[in-house]
Amino acid sequence: MRYLLDTNLLCKETHPRVRNWIDQHQLQIAIASMTIAEISQGIEALPRSKRRAQLGMFLNEILEDYPVLPFDTAAALAWGNYVTKAGRPLPVRDSIIAATALANNLEIVTENTKDFVGVETINPVKD
Numbered sequence: 001m002r003y004l005l006d007t008n009l010l011c012k013e014t015h016p017r018v019r020n021w022i023d024q025h026q027l028q029i030a031i032a033s034m035t036i037a038e039i040s041q042g043i044e045a046l047p048r049s050k051r052r053a054q055l056g057m058f059l060n061e062i063l064e065d066y067p068v069l070p071f072d073t074a075a076a077l078a079w080g081n082y083v084t085k086a087g088r089p090l091p092v093r094d095s096i097i098a099a100t101a102l103a104n105n106l107e108i109v110t111e112n113t114k115d116f117v118g119v120e121t122i123n124p125v126k127d
Contacts, residue, residue, distance in 0.1 A: 001067065002028040003122070004101040006110035007035045007093075010062060021109070021124035029109070031066040032100040034093055071096055074103040085118065 003025060009018055010031070022029065039059050046052040069075075079099035083090055090098075094115045101108045107120040 078103040
């Protein structure tokens, strides 16, 4: 693995540049367990509908297509170091994704590079 795909890009997978980048790097991409939690929470918040069912199928496809990296002991230790060094409050979800990347020596692929200060990032929409 070389890359950790941020939640925002999974939700924009239809953008041509994002789709092209993902296709070119498919075998080098992983997903953080926090990303799965974010998507799951979004689905659960919806009323039962065709849209909710479609998103549930989308989540199942993600789980089949990408390895999911856990927020394990190494990531927890990386998180403590990361948030301390930041010297300012960080969004918990993004900081957990950042720590997962740091613990696994991965670059984060995101459109929101400013959310991951101090972590190697790639923005396929602009790069």
